[in-house]
Amino acid sequence: MSDRLTIALDAMGGDAAPKVVVSGANISRRRHPQLDFLMFGRESEVGPLLGRMKRLEAVTTLVHTDDAVGADDKPSIALRGGRNSSMRLAINAVHEGKAAGVVSAGNTGALMAMAKFVLKTMPGVDRPAIAAFFPTLHGESLMLDLGANLVCNSRNLIDFTVMGNAFARSVLGVLQPTYGLLNVGSEERKGHESLHEAAAILRTAELPGRFVGFLEGDDIAKGTVDVVVTDGFTGNIALKTAEGTATLVNEYMRHTFKSSIMAGLGYLLARPSLRKLRKRLDPRHYNGAIFLGLNGVAVKSHGGTDAFGFANAIDVAVDMNVHGIIEKTQADFAALTQRSTDARAVAG
């Protein structure tokens, strides 16, 4: 059947692998009846789990391997020594056209190193980036880089902007996306030199949509733009700070409703609505970080997520395929390369 879609899964990646991976795939199977899975991992561990989920087993091909990348392995070590790891074989499946995307909850650095090595970066892209959605006052926005590149020059930031822009237009369906660079102030003279250089180029780069200039940290949740661009160090810390703050407020709220009998009664009355709120803030809902700039779909799930969260990461890989993100980003980069090459020549 031509409309079926195969997703490769690193069954051994994540804190509670392979259980969370297999259960997550089972949730995803119910959501997307067109999915087939190619799972890589230890037969002795994955097999019995699959045996208990017959419908999943029916759409899954399990490929045995004893090797798995450790959560704390250095990316360079994983790259050299992990040729037979479940992570590497799952990535290979995408490269070989056997799967339309790979999802792993394993070691982020190793996954990025292997994905980059196997799938290669797109023509015109210097370094791939990690992107993710986050909730805002106006819906959802995309932020990148979230940790692939800890130190970024202006060229990297411009590449991330082009990739995020293409993603917003194809996957988010925003035809004229707004985008900006995360900084410590909106004034032109503030922040690192690389930001000033990138901003100067983006002001004249004629990407689709509108460059709003510099953003501050609170613009992320405000939803000031569709695409927030930053270096991987700052992006990683901003993302985790936001997650931590949301958890804190949630915890405060829990205490609030336990603080008096009246508050407890109030909670009971408001419960259906509060459940919707909790769902909206649930970090599992936003699970699935996207590797952009590679010739293939690769999604990183949070290592500590549960089956529901892992299923959401699979959803991201499915969405990227449904919207043809790779082809569209490649085409966008080809079309934009001339302009950005010109611009880069100006930046030196």
Add this chain to the structure above:
Amino acid sequence: MSDRLTIALDAMGGDAAPKVVVSGANISRRRHPQLDFLMFGRESEVGPLLGRMKRLEAVTTLVHTDDAVGADDKPSIALRGGRNSSMRLAINAVHEGKAAGVVSAGNTGALMAMAKFVLKTMPGVDRPAIAAFFPTLHGESLMLDLGANLVCNSRNLIDFTVMGNAFARSVLGVLQPTYGLLNVGSEERKGHESLHEAAAILRTAELPGRFVGFLEGDDIAKGTVDVVVTDGFTGNIALKTAEGTATLVNEYMRHTFKSSIMAGLGYLLARPSLRKLRKRLDPRHYNGAIFLGLNGVAVKSHGGTDAFGFANAIDVAVDMNVHGIIEKTQADFAALTQRSTDARAVAG
């Protein structure tokens, strides 16, 4: 009366100056009957406001000046051209011993530049830092730097740690504070080189309390440590990201209680408790960023705060005096300087 305390106020600093400054001082006066104020600003604007608050007027000396630092003035321009500005005169008052501290809601960069120029950094401190409290699961913690130094080397990070440590012990009253460096992972090999150098030194620096190593963004709100140390670029973005996220969750909550009649009834029942929650998350409650490492108390209020928020910034200046933070930090630095000098020699 020897137990009275004089605070110098930049009456012209902030989005709604001088109204917010004068009204904030009036709130603060009620909280702290021992306070006198030395206000600097335009007599024609400040005078009439004071005239309407007789009790405040009785404890306030208004010093007229026509000059004020603009919100967008470059720090270097403000430093050279703002010798008669309300901000500069308020800082001078601290240097001259006429006031025990200065509070301004004006231009942060100009305030830091002027405070550094007039009050000078403490012996042993290379660069002062901006610190602030933030709410956590366990109470409150301190984070620095929040924007004074956008690029930091390991020496700066170590200085910030020593200052934050002293602050936690004196003002927060935590005798054995825990402290750590904000990074993108807790593993030793992750992040910038300056962080690795600083961590290596802090592991053997024998400061009071305990160095926990690297922290991630979500550790801020978790309250993993008493003192979170980071460079000013990252700290500024983390702080504003947290503020933005808290606002977002608050907004979601407001919508939730309006989403159905039952939710609305629940809100009415839980209202007294929810008000406490709102107060706990109110950014005005945490207003007042502390300049650490200077020979004098200087506090920066958020430019857009209201009178209640400005009064909280005055509270911070009062607390720093009550706990003798300057003397204690100076003494701590003197005692610690030998060890950190040794350590720095190792770092090169």
